[in-house]
Amino acid sequence: MKIMYHKIFKLKFLMLIVVYLFYGCIAKEARPVHNYMDTAAYQSEDYIIHEKQTDDTYESIARLYFKNKNKAEILKQENEIFGSNKNKFFIIPLKEQHLGGIYKDGYQGVPILCYHKFDEKTDSKLNISAKAFDAQMKYLKNHNFNVISLKGFLNFIEYKKQIPKKSVVITIDDGFKSGFNVAFPILSKYGFKAVYFVYINYIGISKRAITWQDLKKLKKRGYEIGSHTISHDDLTEKLDGESSENYDKRIKKEIFISKKILDEKLYQDTQFFSLPYGKSNPEVTKLIKSAGYKISVTVKRGSNPFYCDPFHLNRNMILDNNLKKFADKLQTFNYISLK
Numbered sequence: 001m002k003i004m005y006h007k008i009f010k011l012k013f014l015m016l017i018v019v020y021l022f023y024g025c026i027a028k029e030a031r032p033v034h035n036y037m038d039t040a041a042y043q044s045e046d047y048i049i050h051e052k053q054t055d056d057t058y059e060s061i062a063r064l065y066f067k068n069k070n071k072a073e074i075l076k077q078e079n080e081i082f083g084s085n086k087n088k089f090f091i092i093p094l095k096e097q098h099l100g101g102i103y104k105d106g107y108q109g110v111p112i113l114c115y116h117k118f119d120e121k122t123d124s125k126l127n128i129s130a131k132a133f134d135a136q137m138k139y140l141k142n143h144n145f146n147v148i149s150l151k152g153f154l155n156f157i158e159y160k161k162q163i164p165k166k167s168v169v170i171t172i173d174d175g176f177k178s179g180f181n182v183a184f185p186i187l188s189k190y191g192f193k194a195v196y197f198v199y200i201n202y203i204g205i206s207k208r209a210i211t212w213q214d215l216k217k218l219k220k221r222g223y224e225i226g227s228h229t230i231s232h233d234d235l236t237e238k239l240d241g242e243s244s245e246n247y248d249k250r251i252k253k254e255i256f257i258s259k260k261i262l263d264e265k266l267y268q269d270t271q272f273f274s275l276p277y278g279k280s281n282p283e284v285t286k287l288i289k290s291a292g293y294k295i296s297v298t299v300k301r302g303s304n305p306f307y308c309d310p311f312h313l314n315r316n317m318i319l320d321n322n323l324k325k326f327a328d329k330l331q332t333f334n335y336i337s338l339k
Helices: 002-023 058-066 069-082 130-142 150-157 178-189 212-220 244-266 282-291 323-327
Strands: 041-043 047-051 089-093 106-108 110-115 167-174 195-198 224-227 272-274 295-297 333-335
Touching: 047 058, 058 089, 110 150, 130 178, 130 323, 150 167, 150 224, 150 295, 167 178, 178 212, 195 212, 195 272, 212 224, 212 244, 224 244, 244 282
Parallel strands: 110 167, 167 195, 195 224, 224 272, 272 295
Antiparallel strands: 041 047, 047 089, 106 333
């Protein structure tokens, strides 16, 4: 009797989901598809309903249907919306559900965190200790934040790909050696990656500077490398006695040639640019676009929603070892009724 009741319950729950998807105008008629792992599955144009097996996880389901375990967080998110995470089925969306991070109760914002150096003994205000950085990365991990790439972020603001809720980007500016010796192992420990923005004249200049070999190793591990110009000069200010013509030539070189060098040295198409001191003007922005960059970042505080300007992205500089102040910079959702 218990077995019969269990089967009836599963059948009713399955049919309820099918009806909901149909009448919710988010799927067409459900139809059987090939069984996976001897599991009954039903599919519409928008969803698959997958009966859970004992050893199923969001990661294994993401690999099974998408060949990509990184989709696991989005699967978890969608199943929590449907309330199926405690039941006997997985809801597997076949189409992007929340392009631009737009939900009925608000919209996503993506904080971009900005670091510089990680030395133990320094008076620099740009420094974070290894212990503090480790604690911050642990906080992200323990509170289920998702560290995404700038490429992933670009897909988000171009309405191409959905990203998980609580997504953040980590960036490290200038090219200090501690970014490689200290930050890189800690990031790897927690399964995170960062974007390294380097200025050309500093690479390999001393033992305190990152090297081309370091950058190649980072790139091989899936880290993104962006330009921070050649000399780290303020692009909005003329040098003493500099003519307008020479100023124009100089800032063009800072933007174009830094990209060319990174492209050639790292065998890449450099798409991300960090503005020295976070400062820009219309002429600088025009040159950044002309050079072929897709994104430039400032140091203006705040997160970045779907309607942000990709050439003036906000970034939160991390200048304090205080964990509470760090947590305050992690606003990833803006609650507002969109019904």
